Structure formats: structure tokens, C-alpha cells
Amino acid sequence: MRFTKPFKGATGGNSYPQDFKVGDECPDDLLVAAMEANAVSDEKPKAASKAKANKE
DSSP states (O other): OEESSOEEEOOTTOSSOEEEOTTOBOOGGGHHHHHHTTOEESSOOOOOOHHHHHHO
């Protein structure tokens, strides 16, 4: 699963939390907490639409 919003958590036995960005893979030991925070999804990110890309 990947993060769908920024998330901070301590993983791998580390006592200091780290920042995860949108699109980062969620470590297994943070999965339950991230799911409770609605911060992960197993869906692939949607690509920008062509109309929006053409305006830029």
C-alpha cells in the first residue's frame, strides 16, 4: 500500500519518527496506524488528465 497523504511514523524499531510523502510505500509495521488515519490506499495514483496537461 502507498501513502495517500503525508504521514509521520517510527518504523523498523527506530524510536524516532520519519516523514513519509504521498506515494511512498507504507512499511508493514505502520500499516495498521496508517489505515486508521486513512493515510494509505492500494489503488494506483491517477495520472493527470490530458486537458489539464495541455493547459500548462
